Amino acid sequence: MQKTWxxxxxxxxxPVLVLVAFSAVIPLMTVVNYSVQDTFGNNAFFWAGTDWFTxxxxxxxxxxxxxxxxxxxxxxxxxxxPLGILxxxxxxxxxxxxxxxxxxxxxxxxxxxxxxxxxxxxFGRVDIGLLGYTMAALGIQYNYVNNVFxxxxxxxxxxxxxxxxxxxxLCYAGLASIPDAYYQAAKIDGASRWAVFRYIQLPKMKxxxxxxxxxxxxxxxxIYTEPFVIxxxxxxxxxxxxxxxxxxxxxxxxDLGPAAALSLIYFLIILLLSWIFYTVxxxxxxxT
Amino acid sequence: xxxATQSAPMxxxxxxxxxxxPTLYILFLLLPIYWLVNMSFKTNTEITGTFSxxxxxxxxxxxxxxxxxxxxYKGYINSIIYVVMNTxxxxxxxxxxxxxxxxxxxxxxxHLFFWLLTNRMAPPAVFALPFFQLYSAxxxxxxxxxxxxxxxxxxxxxxxxxxxxxxxxxxxEIDETAYIDGYSFPKFFVKIYIPLIASGIGVAAFFCFMFxxxxxxxxxxxxxxxxxxxxxxxxxxxSASGMDWGVLAAAGVLTIIPGAIVIxxxxxYIAKGFALGRV
Numbered sequence: 001m002q003k004t005w006x007x008x009x010x011x012x013x014x015p016v017l018v019l020v021a022f023s024a025v026i027p028l029m030t031v032v033n034y035s036v037q038d039t040f041g042n043n044a045f046f047w048a049g050t051d052w053f054t055x056x057x058x059x060x061x062x063x064x065x066x067x068x069x070x071x072x073x074x075x076x077x078x079x080x081x082p083l084g085i086l087x088x089x090x091x092x093x094x095x096x097x098x099x100x101x102x103x104x105x106x107x108x109x110x111x112x113x114x115x116x117x118x119x120x121x122x123f124g125r126v127d128i129g130l131l132g133y134t135m136a137a138l139g140i141q142y143n144y145v146n147n148v149f150x151x152x153x154x155x156x157x158x159x160x161x162x163x164x165x166x167x168x169x170l171c172y173a174g175l176a177s178i179p180d181a182y183y184q185a186a187k188i189d190g191a192s193r194w195a196v197f198r199y200i201q202l203p204k205m206k207x208x209x210x211x212x213x214x215x216x217x218x219x220x221x222x223i224y225t226e227p228f229v230i231x232x233x234x235x236x237x238x239x240x241x242x243x244x245x246x247x248x249x250x251x252x253x254x255d256l257g258p259a260a261a262l263s264l265i266y267f268l269i270i271l272l273l274s275w276i277f278y279t280v281x282x283x284x285x286x287x288t
Numbered sequence: 289x290x291x292a293t294q295s296a297p298m299x300x301x302x303x304x305x306x307x308x309x310p311t312l313y314i315l316f317l318l319l320p321i322y323w324l325v326n327m328s329f330k331t332n333t334e335i336t337g338t339f340s341x342x343x344x345x346x347x348x349x350x351x352x353x354x355x356x357x358x359x360x361y362k363g364y365i366n367s368i369i370y371v372v373m374n375t376x377x378x379x380x381x382x383x384x385x386x387x388x389x390x391x392x393x394x395x396x397x398x399h400l401f402f403w404l405l406t407n408r409m410a411p412p413a414v415f416a417l418p419f420f421q422l423y424s425a426x427x428x429x430x431x432x433x434x435x436x437x438x439x440x441x442x443x444x445x446x447x448x449x450x451x452x453x454x455x456x457x458x459x460x461e462i463d464e465t466a467y468i469d470g471y472s473f474p475k476f477f478v479k480i481y482i483p484l485i486a487s488g489i490g491v492a493a494f495f496c497f498m499f500x501x502x503x504x505x506x507x508x509x510x511x512x513x514x515x516x517x518x519x520x521x522x523x524x525x526x527s528a529s530g531m532d533w534g535v536l537a538a539a540g541v542l543t544i545i546p547g548a549i550v551i552x553x554x555x556x557y558i559a560k561g562f563a564l565g566r567v
Contacts, residue, residue: 007395009388015381016404016444023441024407027418090309097307102555103548104314107321109558110547112502112519115540122327123320128335128533130323161317166562168313173559211563222411225504243413250417251509263414274409278402281564 028267034260052261062262064237065245072152072241073220076159080216081209083160084167089201091172102172105165117229120158124230144231148238151231155239158226163219167212174208175201214277218270242266321544327537335533350538360535363518364542366432367501370515373436375496378443379451379489386451387477391460404445408564415441416509423510430512438506443496449564450495454488491557494550501546518543 035052056062092098108116124144126132135142144154178200186196224243227233233240233248240248246266250259327335328350329343338344354360388394389401419438420429428434462484466476482489508520522539554561 003391003393005394006392009392009394009397012384012388013394013400016385016448017400019377019381019437019440020404020407020444023419023437024410024415027415027422030418030421031414087309087313090306092307092310099552099555101310101314102558103551104317105310106551106555106558107544107548108317110498110502110544110551112504112543114504114519114522115543118522118536118540119320119324122533122537123323128327128339130319130341133339161320164313165317169559170563173563208559208563215562218409222409222413224411224413243411246411246413247416247505250413251420256417259417266411267414270409270411271406274406275402277409278405 031260031263034256035264038257052257053265056258056261056265061237061245062242062265065240065242068239069221069223069241072155072159072223073217075156076163076220077213077216079156079160080164080167081213084164084212085171085205085209087164087168088171088175089197091168102169105168107165108162109165111162113225114229116158116162117226120154120161120226121230124154146235148235151235151239154230155227158230159220159223162226163216166216170208170212171205174205178204210280214273214280218273218277221270221273324537324540327533328541330534332532332534347534350534351542353535354538354542360518360521360539363516363521366511366515367507367517367519368546370432370435370439370507370517371497371500373432374439374443374500375493377436378440378447378496379493382444382447382451382492383482383489384477386448386455387481389448389452390455391463401448404448408442408445408449410441412442412503412505416505419506420509429510430514430516432515434510435507435515435517436500438510439500439503441506442503443499446499446564447492447496450492450561451485451488453560453564454485454491458484487557491554491561494554494557495561497550498547 036049037047038051091101111119123129123131124142126136126143132142141147142150144150182200183196186200191199222243223241224247227239227241228244228247231239233244242262243266246259246262249255249262326342329346329348330340331345331347331349334340334343334345389397415438423429423434423438428437458481462480463476466480471480504517504519507517511517511520518539522536522543551558
């Protein structure tokens with residue numbers, strides 16, 4: 001759409017600007033402030049320069065948490081994206097099945113995140129949970145509280161349960177936008193099922209898949225509530241992701257300096273990711 | 289939507305099995321939820337003592353506990369109050385802004401749009417502590433408005449993006465025709481434009497509602513007792529006699545219900561909303 005140049009449009013953006021500035025810029029400035037100062041209590045602050053940043057960047061704790069974050073995001077993306085495509089391809093195309101599928105699949109997306117945690121915490125317990133009990137009955141050693149591997153598996157299955165529907169819904173929306181004529185042409189040409197997928201469906205889903213990929217990456221990168229409820233970051237530190245680490249430092253130990261420095265580093269990573277997301281979105285906007 | 293794609297994509301062998309995939313997936317989704325519902329109708333002795341696939345001795349005691357104890361049911365009221373406040377604030381400030389972004393170019397518009405997006409993507413963990421201090425300074429800790437304003441951090445950008453997506457779909461000629469017909473801008477906006485994008489407003493409101501409803505970290509940090517959300521109250525079901533699993537399950541089931549109700553109305557727009565109005 002051709003847009004007219006009009007700087008008065010700023011007045012319409014002003015309320016948003018004021019509100020978001022209040023809830024984003026001021027807090028962020030506080031964080032910047034803490035990240036370069038040190039305190040011994042009594043509200044007396046000393047200039048600390050970049051000490052906290054070097055501390056954080058040199059600590060194993062930060063790199064370990066970052067690695068765990070990346071590993072987690074990598075695993076869930078590798079499972080959720082193909083699984084989401086597979087389910088979307090097999091969704092009913094019309095009839096009563098469509099609304100039923102859409103509503104049931106969207107259900108996990110609307111459950112408060114700590115309730116998601118609670119559901120899986122209960123579900124996986126060996127004494128009272130269906131999953132844990134079944135595992136025990138089958139003779140499989142499973143305990144997400146003590147065993148690192150089991151804790152990870154529980155978190156990954158939980159995330160798949162929670163968020164695969166997002167990928168399914170986006171892919172489904174992408175598939176629904178393909179005109180019927182494409183399929184008819186493919187049928188006349190005698191295209192195989194794979195060729196239809198590879199040359200018609202996949203290219204049409206490219207855009208929604210990018211969105212799904214980036215959203216899932218960013219949201220899984222900030223995951224906090226679910227692992228906090230299920231494992232509390234344990235066993236040991238095995239599931240302590242960046243945000244859990246951050247909240248532990250900031251509110252648990254009240255180490256403002258390191259927490260603030262960690263926040264800013266974390267935020268810069270997110271900023272970079274958002275920029276990629278934005279570029280992808282606006283580029284594909286321009287194409288269509 | 290339904291461009292009758294049944295004609296080709298399923299090769300003859302696949303047709304009969306294709307229903308199996310979504311069915312298995314939905315089964316996988318419903319199983320843990322069923323287990324929670326199942327538990328919520330059991331007594332604690334049945335939960336911990338025996339293993340049963342359905343409540344042998346169904347009881348409403350767990351729900352009764354929640355509906356009779358103010359410290360429980362007030363949590364729901366608190367959650368609903370701040371979620372509704374947040375939704376109203378977010379959508380009403382986002383409406384003019386989204387209009388400006390979809391219709392005009394102005395100094396710094398692209399930077400501003402990007403900056404809004406970064407707030408949607410910002411990890412709440414980064415903001416928890418500064419929020420606490422900011423709202424303490426204003427004496428707003430433990431009030432509903434504090435949580436509502438704090439959730440604007442991610443909901444306002446979300447609403448702007450979704451509404452902008454919907455508004456871009458409305459042809460600009462409509463605006464111009466209205467001006468020629470002698471409508472003033474506010475009259476045009478309220479009388480003509482808002483009805484045109486009503487579905488977009490509904491979707492934006494739904495997403496604000498949803499993300500405010502599911503968020504816990506900030507809501508928990510900013511409240512102590514008077515405005516404590518249900519999600520935070522749930523984390524304290526440990527009593528002297530051990531964990532009260534039944535009540536925990538019942539509280540969980542009750543948090544799922546609002547989402548399950550509203551989801552029906554927006555089922556066809558959910559994907560569009562998650563893609564920030566861009567599918």
